[in-house]
Amino acid sequence: MRDAFSSCHPAVNALWFALVLAVTVTSFHPLLLLTALVCALFWGFRLGTRWGVGVLLILFLTAALCNPLFTHAGATVLAYFPNGNPLTLESILFGLGAGLMLLAATALLRCACRVLTADKWMCLLGKSFPVLSLLLSMSLRALPRFSARLSQARLAQRQVGLSGHGILGRARQGVRLLSILTSWSLEEALTTADSMESRGYGLPGRTAYTNYTLDRRDRQLLVLLAAQGSYLFLMLLRGSLSWRYYPTVKWIPLDLWFLTAWLDWAVLCALPLILAWKEERTWNCINCKD
Numbered sequence: 001m002r003d004a005f006s007s008c009h010p011a012v013n014a015l016w017f018a019l020v021l022a023v024t025v026t027s028f029h030p031l032l033l034l035t036a037l038v039c040a041l042f043w044g045f046r047l048g049t050r051w052g053v054g055v056l057l058i059l060f061l062t063a064a065l066c067n068p069l070f071t072h073a074g075a076t077v078l079a080y081f082p083n084g085n086p087l088t089l090e091s092i093l094f095g096l097g098a099g100l101m102l103l104a105a106t107a108l109l110r111c112a113c114r115v116l117t118a119d120k121w122m123c124l125l126g127k128s129f130p131v132l133s134l135l136l137s138m139s140l141r142a143l144p145r146f147s148a149r150l151s152q153a154r155l156a157q158r159q160v161g162l163s164g165h166g167i168l169g170r171a172r173q174g175v176r177l178l179s180i181l182t183s184w185s186l187e188e189a190l191t192t193a194d195s196m197e198s199r200g201y202g203l204p205g206r207t208a209y210t211n212y213t214l215d216r217r218d219r220q221l222l223v224l225l226a227a228q229g230s231y232l233f234l235m236l237l238r239g240s241l242s243w244r245y246y247p248t249v250k251w252i253p254l255d256l257w258f259l260t261a262w263l264d265w266a267v268l269c270a271l272p273l274i275l276a277w278k279e280e281r282t283w284n285c286i287n288c289k290d
Contacts, residue, residue, distance in 0.1 A: 003047060003115075004279040005272035009218040010120035012225070017112050019229040020269060024104050027236060029243040029251070032265055033100045039269035040107035046276060047114045059106060060099040067095030075247045094245040123210045138192060142185060153180050221271075228268045235261040 005013070024036050074090030081087060118137035125133035157173065235241050240257040244250040252258055267274070 003272070004275035005043075006047075006115045008221060008275075009212050009214050010116070010123045011214070012218050012221045013115050013120065014124055015222065015225050015229075016268075016271065017108065017116065019225060019232070021105065021108055023232055023236070023265065024101060024108065027241050027243070028094075028097045028101065028245070029241050030097055030100060031262060032241065033097070033104050035262070035266050036269050037100065037104040037107055039266075039273065040104060040111055043272045044107060044111050044114075046273070047111060049110050049114060056103055056106065059102050063099035063102050064092075064095040067098060068092050071095075073246050090245050090247065090249060093249060097243075097245065119211070123212050126210075134193075134196060138189060142188075146181060146185065149181060149184055150177065153177050225268075228264050231264050232261060232268070235264075 005016075020036060024033065027033075068087055068091040071091045071094070072085045072088060074086075074088030076089035077086045078089055078092075079087045118141050121136045122133050125136070154177065157176070232241075235257065238257070240252055240255075240261050242252055
């Protein structure tokens with residue numbers, strides 16, 4: 001079954017990702033970050049995203065461990081390094097928060113690569129920013145192709161007996177593969193640019209076909225996203241979602257403002273899952289009637 005949120009208008013998809021990513025990278029509140037991470041992971045599983053658990057764990061540990069090593073601010077000193085710099089509780093907590101933020105942003109961007117396809121970028125930016133939309137669509141298409149062509153090039157090199165042995169051999173093979181992939185990508189980019197130019201892409205007055213229409217559901221979702229985003233940013237400006245790490249850890253008490261803002265954030269993050277659940281329920285009801 002198709003994903004309900006992915007079938008929405010590209011404007012709805014782009015606005016949702018913009019709102020969620022903006023709040024994720026600007027608010028260091030651990031509850032907000034954890035909510036975004038859990039929703040993104042569950043949605044990614046539905047989209048068929050292969051989560052590299054090892055890569056995500058390395059990202060989290062890198063951010064969590066590097067901050068206490070290089071940042072020594074904070075009032076609560078736990079120990080001292082051999083060079084005399086203090087190890088503070090605040091630097092550890094800030095590193096954990098930074099790692100959580102990095103995980104949430106990475107998971108959301110992986111979902112965005114699945115949902116915001118090249119044709120959606122062309123629909124959004126093709127008329128106003130034709131060059132930018134073409135570059136984005138080519139970049140999004142080039143990333144998965146680059147990985148597939150790397151496997152093809154490695155297989156071809158192995159079949160002709162050019163697989164490297166030892167450090168120098170592997171280095172030569174890596175340089176050879178990089179040269180092959182670079183030439184391949186540049187040739188395809190030039191071919192695509194010449195093809196689009198020959199079709200009159202970017203000329204004033206040129207019409208373009210799009211398969212997306214802004215229906216009633218999309219308009220309702222745009223209004224809902226605008227209302228949710230406005231309320232969240234008002235709460236951010238008000239300080240209801242603030243979380244301070246330095247010099248001491250301090251957060252806003254769990255009052256009514258915070259609870260309503262977190263509920264708004266949870267609904268916003270879970271919106272793709274809610275739409276998927278609603279569509280599955282409708283589909284099951286139709287099958288039961290038949």
